[in-house]
Amino acid sequence: MSAPRKAALVGGGVIGGGWAARLLLSGVDVALFDPDPQAERKIGEILKNARHAFDRMLPEGRPAEGTLTITGDLAKAVAGADFIQESAPERVELKQSIFAQLDELVGPEVLIASSTSGIKPTDLQAKMKHPERLVVGHPFNPVYLLPLVEIVGGEKTALEAIERARALYSAIGMKPLVVRKEIEAFIADRLMEALWREALWLVKDGIATTEEVDDAIRYGCGLRWAQMGTFQVFQIAGGEAGMRHFMAQFGPCLKWPWTKLMDVPEMTDELVETIAEQCDDQAGGLGFRELERIRDENLVDVMKALEANNWGAGAVLKSYRASLQEKD
């Protein structure tokens, strides 16, 4: 299976809308189920940003867009779909009930993926008649630009479903990462949350503002993480002696009081307000949509910079562009 013929999306929020944009701009027809009367406006705004970003990313021209249908009728949305991506709120009972309905509405050959950020697929598929076609396909915001998608199978997931998901996501320009063992929050969100928790402590303790935390990332380690992650960067930092030397040197630091590792900060109203206010200051008068556009333009340009070196996210973009050229 390469790209789906028709994709059905359950849920049209930030993530579901991002899936709609990525699929449509890759030429896939999309039917989106969302009972929200604002769904059409919201998807329209996401699509506007996504088109702008794709024009920047693919100066040789975008593929012809797929057609979009938005409906409040789940049966209509999934009729004729060969792939369903669920992006409903993060409540396991809600998702289980959606998958039970999908089991009734579509044949067992239809691949179903969940965008959950952290719920185990074994829990999601617990009440399904055909659980073998259920995978987690966890994307990252903005879904239409970031290549990463974590694929996770549950106890009852067929290997074939994992492989179909891998091929399908690759065909729409993504970098599938198949997670070897089922674990809550998978890989990327665990890393992000570890960093986020420490960042919350720094703000709560008045060590840094949200802007200073962000600056500590984007002027330093963030520039390395964008291309190499953490291990490869540390391997180089080890100098000629490599990773063993680096770990001998910095391993002991893990025992020093360098992080507030024993506690989770209490998310009090006061902390929420402090952070929200600092983030507003940091935005310097830029609205959400403006920030979003800046983020997207930067993402595109960073990926294009890496593309010229055929490295990391740039290598994914390069092969996606090559596959689009082949289709022409």
Place this chain on the structure above:
Amino acid sequence: MSAPRKAALVGGGVIGGGWAARLLLSGVDVALFDPDPQAERKIGEILKNARHAFDRMLPEGRPAEGTLTITGDLAKAVAGADFIQESAPERVELKQSIFAQLDELVGPEVLIASSTSGIKPTDLQAKMKHPERLVVGHPFNPVYLLPLVEIVGGEKTALEAIERARALYSAIGMKPLVVRKEIEAFIADRLMEALWREALWLVKDGIATTEEVDDAIRYGCGLRWAQMGTFQVFQIAGGEAGMRHFMAQFGPCLKWPWTKLMDVPEMTDELVETIAEQCDDQAGGLGFRELERIRDENLVDVMKALEANNWGAGAVLKSYRASLQEKD
């Protein structure tokens, strides 16, 4: 104070050598103290990489290089210097003894900065006769490319020393971040270590290889961190409702079992070997110097991509280039 007339460097390892390269390529004369007979060869290799990176970063031409002297005689190295940057191994007694010697060798008007990753400046300056001119100036590898430098004062540091350090680092193309409160490991290393600790667990528990951890970063969140850090990214992820909404939605996740936050993995020989071997596999036959060059080229190109948008690290590069043009 803008750029120093003559900088003395104590220690010529990965960090000290990186300082040498940044200063020399910004036109500053450098005297480096290092008793290692290999120092000249090692600095030469770092300089070779740095020149290559600067040629890529400054296509309009690099400034004339400063002159480099390498000596095993500390008194010779610091004679006539108006700025000293210490990058010795991370042992507080060693650093204290270096600062005590420097107190004897140079006048109290000479600014002294330590590259320590985590030792509090109050501890570093404890035995100095003129502690008021001691600051932490913590850079990030590769020092000749990454703009971030954390400036931290101790209890006895004069505000004027902080301001001099800020102006000095800015003049050599860096982004100084003055840390408001003294704390071990400051800001950036706390964030990096939180992520690194979780990454070590993922490898130890067999959830992911080092390469998969790195992929989870560089194809996803790393591309966002390079430009916006963590808070601003999450603010946008909150959609139209912003940061308050994001925290209401994801705050509770901090209580879920999403990270192994209560423990530090034991750095056993077995874990060190596992990680070192996986890192070697991940390098795919590329040697340390090749990886270093790829990293540097990517860093330059990512910063140049952001420069075109006058954003983040790119804005720092832009103003550095403008300041070089003014000097011409």
